Amino acid sequence: DMVRQEIRKAVEEMLYTYSQDKLNKADFALSSGGAKIIVPLTSPTYEQWPTSWFKLAIAKLTGSGITRGKPPITALQPETHVGQCWPFAGQQGQLAVLLSRRIYVTAITYDHVSKTVAMGTTSAPKEFEVWAFIDDDNDSNEKTDQKMEQKSDENIDYVTSTLKNIPSNQPGSNILDSSSSSSSSSLLHSSGKDLKLGSSPNHLFLGRFIYDINGLPIQTFEVDKWNKPVRAIIMKVNSNWDNPSYTCLYRFRVHGRRADANQNFSTG
Amino acid sequence: DMVRQEIRKAVEEMLYTYSQDKLNKADFALSSGGAKIIVPLTSPTYEQWPTSWFKLAIAKLTGSGITRGKPPITALQPETHVGQCWPFAGQQGQLAVLLSRRIYVTAITYDHVSKTVAMGTTSAPKEFEVWAFIDDDNDSNEKTDQKMEQKSDENIDYVTSTLKNIPSNQPGSNILDSSSSSSSSSLLHSSGKDLKLGSSPNHLFLGRFIYDINGLPIQTFEVDKWNKPVRAIIMKVNSNWDNPSYTCLYRFRVHGRRADANQNFSTG
Amino acid sequence: DMVRQEIRKAVEEMLYTYSQDKLNKADFALSSGGAKIIVPLTSPTYEQWPTSWFKLAIAKLTGSGITRGKPPITALQPETHVGQCWPFAGQQGQLAVLLSRRIYVTAITYDHVSKTVAMGTTSAPKEFEVWAFIDDDNDSNEKTDQKMEQKSDENIDYVTSTLKNIPSNQPGSNILDSSSSSSSSSLLHSSGKDLKLGSSPNHLFLGRFIYDINGLPIQTFEVDKWNKPVRAIIMKVNSNWDNPSYTCLYRFRVHGRRADANQNFSTG
Numbered sequence: 104d105m106v107r108q109e110i111r112k113a114v115e116e117m118l119y120t121y122s123q124d125k126l127n128k129a130d131f132a133l134s135s136g137g138a139k140i141i142v143p144l145t146s147p148t149y150e151q152w153p154t155s156w157f158k159l160a161i162a163k164l165t166g167s168g169i170t171r172g173k174p175p176i177t178a179l180q181p182e183t184h185v186g187q188c189w190p191f192a193g194q195q196g197q198l199a200v201l202l203s204r205r206i207y208v209t210a211i212t213y214d215h216v217s218k219t220v221a222m223g224t225t226s227a228p229k230e231f232e233v234w235a236f237i238d239d240d241n242d243s244n245e246k247t248d249q250k251m252e253q254k255s256d257e258n259i260d261y262v263t264s265t266l267k268n269i270p271s272n273q274p275g276s277n278i279l280d281s282s283s284s285s286s287s288s289s290l291l292h293s294s295g296k297d298l299k300l301g302s303s304p305n306h307l308f309l310g311r312f313i314y315d316i317n318g319l320p321i322q323t324f325e326v327d328k329w330n331k332p333v334r335a336i337i338m339k340v341n342s343n344w345d346n347p348s349y350t351c352l353y354r355f356r357v358h359g360r361r362a363d364a365n366q367n368f369s370t371g
Numbered sequence: 372d373m374v375r376q377e378i379r380k381a382v383e384e385m386l387y388t389y390s391q392d393k394l395n396k397a398d399f400a401l402s403s404g405g406a407k408i409i410v411p412l413t414s415p416t417y418e419q420w421p422t423s424w425f426k427l428a429i430a431k432l433t434g435s436g437i438t439r440g441k442p443p444i445t446a447l448q449p450e451t452h453v454g455q456c457w458p459f460a461g462q463q464g465q466l467a468v469l470l471s472r473r474i475y476v477t478a479i480t481y482d483h484v485s486k487t488v489a490m491g492t493t494s495a496p497k498e499f500e501v502w503a504f505i506d507d508d509n510d511s512n513e514k515t516d517q518k519m520e521q522k523s524d525e526n527i528d529y530v531t532s533t534l535k536n537i538p539s540n541q542p543g544s545n546i547l548d549s550s551s552s553s554s555s556s557s558l559l560h561s562s563g564k565d566l567k568l569g570s571s572p573n574h575l576f577l578g579r580f581i582y583d584i585n586g587l588p589i590q591t592f593e594v595d596k597w598n599k600p601v602r603a604i605i606m607k608v609n610s611n612w613d614n615p616s617y618t619c620l621y622r623f624r625v626h627g628r629r630a631d632a633n634q635n636f637s638t639g
Numbered sequence: 640d641m642v643r644q645e646i647r648k649a650v651e652e653m654l655y656t657y658s659q660d661k662l663n664k665a666d667f668a669l670s671s672g673g674a675k676i677i678v679p680l681t682s683p684t685y686e687q688w689p690t691s692w693f694k695l696a697i698a699k700l701t702g703s704g705i706t707r708g709k710p711p712i713t714a715l716q717p718e719t720h721v722g723q724c725w726p727f728a729g730q731q732g733q734l735a736v737l738l739s740r741r742i743y744v745t746a747i748t749y750d751h752v753s754k755t756v757a758m759g760t761t762s763a764p765k766e767f768e769v770w771a772f773i774d775d776d777n778d779s780n781e782k783t784d785q786k787m788e789q790k791s792d793e794n795i796d797y798v799t800s801t802l803k804n805i806p807s808n809q810p811g812s813n814i815l816d817s818s819s820s821s822s823s824s825s826l827l828h829s830s831g832k833d834l835k836l837g838s839s840p841n842h843l844f845l846g847r848f849i850y851d852i853n854g855l856p857i858q859t860f861e862v863d864k865w866n867k868p869v870r871a872i873i874m875k876v877n878s879n880w881d882n883p884s885y886t887c888l889y890r891f892r893v894h895g896r897r898a899d900a901n902q903n904f905s906t907g
């Protein structure tokens with residue numbers, strides 16, 4: 104009977120953790136929480152064109168007959184049923200995210216569809232790097248940011264629940280708003296897709312990691328402690344599990360401590 | 372080995388409960404099950420207008436630049452990822468629901484995003500009241516209602532699976548159909564949003580409850596037994612966890628025993 | 640303490656199985672994985688027309704006022720909240736699926752909403768048969784199919800993640816592509832809806848099963864081993880749990896071993 108009580112208590116604790124988005128950790132890259140794709144720094148979505156010359160001509164003329172992958176925002180959404188991923192061509196590409204908050208990054212998580220329910224595993228990412236951008240104007244904007252952050256903090260649930268006037272699958276809908284912080288503006292006027300990560304003191308290398316397709320579907324990677332808050336972050340994929348055509352990303356998560364005035368908030 | 376068997380049995384039982392919409396209790400306020408928002412008795416959805424005078428002028432002229440919250444139907448849907456909530460302005464507001472069935476209410480449940488994965492908790496509801504409306508024509512329509520209910524019962528799964536011709540995010544899509552029962556008609560000809568709850572013998576007070584943001588995300592509140600069936604119900608929020616701008620509701624559920632002829636149905 | 644460790648290990652194992660689409664088995668009939676409805680061999684979706692002559696006339700004239708069920712693709716999707724099902728009229732009907740891969744079928748699963756959270760159970764299927772179609776051109780196309788399958792295999796995640804140019808709720812969107820294999824072409828030139836199952840040696844009877852509404856919501860039925868790969872499969876419902884108006888299918892799953900060259904793939 105005491106064993107029975109112990110069982111129930113352990114199961115409740117584990118089910119509770121599982122039910123909180125399977126990890127019980129806030130994800131500052133979740134799209135419904137306000138995270139956005141930084142389009143100019145994100146690889147193009149994979150497209151598959153027809154192979155016969157005739158169908159190819161039709162496709163070039165009319166635009167139909169081209170099979171396109173789901174948009175990059177898909178990699179910031181929790182659904183991981185087979186096919187709910189964002190593909191880019193080949194083994195190397197990158198996903199750039201404007202987080203819903205400025206944070207001190209503590210960990211990142213990559214979720215893939217389980218290989219036991221998947222129908223192929225070669226398009227999973229293997230080795231990848233995570234980079235972040237330190238805000239240039241960190242010191243001079245500290246007070247201003249805190250004031251904006253304060254107001255934004257009060258409105259978080261509401262802002263995240265908004266229905267944008269621009270449909271989410273329309274090109275440009277993930278382009279940064281004019282209301283985003285100045286650090287993203289400076290990013291956009293960087294070298295775009297040809298950005299050389301590591302070429303600036305503002306480029307913060309958070310780590311190089313290996314996603315093990317033979318391990319658990321959800322894998323979390325600790326990030327060494329940094330004393331710099333960030334809001335823009337890039338997952339740069341260097342290799343996949345041997346698919347030469349494309350790589351498909353299911354879900355990228357970013358965990359951390361908030362960098363605003365509300366230090367009494369606990370995410371523990 | 373006997374312990375191992377005991378563990379597995381307890382886990383299966385708890386996973387089963389968890390997998391049945393996390394509570395294993397029918398929810399007569401679930402939108403996919405046929406519940407609807409009673410629009411005239413529900414608070415307006417929170418909107419956030421631009422702060423600069425210039426952007427405000429553009430917004431008033433063109434209608435763009437206004438950030439609107441998700442519609443009230445969101446509070447009758449099971450998704451509780453961050454941002455999947457319906458906001459109303461301030462700390463006081465109400466949500467009015469036409470249940471999918473006439474029932475004797477036994478309990479209500481409020482689900483919020485867990486504070487461990489949320490990025491703010493102040494917009495959660497704190498103290499709220501639940502009211503219901505007794506059907507005026509209860510006795511005289513008893514036989515007619517039972518006959519309609521009988522036919523409606525046979526069609527429940529099908530009706531709930533319908534794709535409405537009116538898109539769900541279009542204004543007015545939740546306005547009551549002409550096929551709804553007469554009690555809702557009489558509601559609509561009441562004082563609308565200025566309805567004084569408690570001013571009529573048909574207003575049934577089901578309870579005043581406190582949602583504890585520091586407790587479990589899903590909290591169920593028992594309702595004293597009543598011998599009156601109801602179909603319209605209101606969650607009236609009196610305070611939140613200290614957000615002066617708005618309150619955001621994730622999910623409101625209503626449990627009970629059906630009030631139709633099929634008393635042999637078990638929801639136990 | 641050893642008991643505590645044992646508990647945690649057992650719970651992790653069961654939660655892992657549960658989190659892999661609740662069964663930890665690949666589903667070759669999952670729509671997001673590439674499975675499609677074979678429209679000409681699938682029963683019409685149930686419609687409910689108005690009962691009064693006046694509303695009926697308006698409906699026939701304008702097309703509005705008709706309540707239609709969700710499309711058949713719904714039965715190939717994992718959501719099983721109340722109402723997320725595909726209805727056909729009466730107790731007898733069928734659902735035809737082009738699987739995402741050619742496989743050797745090992746089992747099929749039927750998921751229904753749990754009777755403890757449902758508001759009615761009579762529209763659940765009771766007795767049903769499962770049939771498959773052997774590819775006519777099996778031997779002569781073996782090499783060609785393997786080559787196509789090889790290329791298709793490399794592209795599985797990407798193809799499954801595609802956003803089709805044709806909206807998914809538009810009539811005809813599930814009609815087979817011209818790029819589908821030749822076996823589906825020969826199917827379509829069979830006798831359509833009036834197909835007499837069993838009248839051809841290419842019709843493979845996989846079994847007759849009983850879905851027990853009083854059992855677990857998810858029920859898996861083993862299929863005797865066959866040495867024939869298949870890609871088209873039919874769930875033929877013979878009776879439901881006593882609803883004369885319609886039957887509503889929540890989710891049909893098909894499990895098996897892949898029939899292509901990649902025998903080193905494990906789905907175990």
Ligand SMILES: [K+]
Pocket residue numbers: 177178179180181182183187188353354
């Ligand atoms: K995803």
Ligand SMILES: [K+]
Pocket residue numbers: 445446447448449450451455456621622
């Ligand atoms: K919700």
Ligand SMILES: [K+]
Pocket residue numbers: 713714715716717718719723724889890
């Ligand atoms: K479904």
